[in-house]
Amino acid sequence: MPAPREGTRRAGCSTSKRKRKEFDQEPYAVRNAILAEKNKIAEKMVEIMAEDRVILNKLHGVIMWSPFHIAAVNHLKAVEANRMAFMSFSSDDNKISYLENMIGVKIYEGI
Numbered sequence: 001m002p003a004p005r006e007g008t009r010r011a012g013c014s015t016s017k018r019k020r021k022e023f024d025q026e027p028y029a030v031r032n033a034i035l036a037e038k039n040k041i042a043e044k045m046v047e048i049m050a051e052d053r054v055i056l057n058k059l060h061g062v063i064m065w066s067p068f069h070i071a072a073v074n075h076l077k078a079v080e081a082n083r084m085a086f087m088s089f090s091s092d093d094n095k096i097s098y099l100e101n102m103i104g105v106k107i108y109e110g111i
Contacts, residue, residue: 045080052076052083056099059092061107071103 053073056062062069076083082102089095100106 048083052086055087055095059096061096068099068103068105068107071105072099075099075103 053076056069056072056076057064062072076086086095086098089098096107
C-alpha cells in the first residue's frame, strides 16, 4: 500500500468512516455485556448440575451408568424445576422414590 500523501489525514480512511466505526461500537458493547452475564448464569447452572450429580451418585444403591442413573441424570438436566424438586427432599429414600416415580425406572431394574 502506498504511503499517504503529505497534507492528507490517512490514506483510505475518511472522517465519516471513523465516526461510523465509533458509533457502531455501542451495540457490540451492549451485546458483550449481555453475553458476559449469560456466561455467568451458565457457569452457575453447571455448578448446580454438578452438585446434583454428586448428590445423586452418593445416594445408597445408585450405580453409576445404570439405566436408573442415566435416566435420573437426564431428568435432572432437563429442567431446573426437576433439580429443585429433587433437592427439596430431605432424605435419600425420598429422593430415590421421587426419581423412580418421575423417570419410570426402578433403582434395581436392569442390573
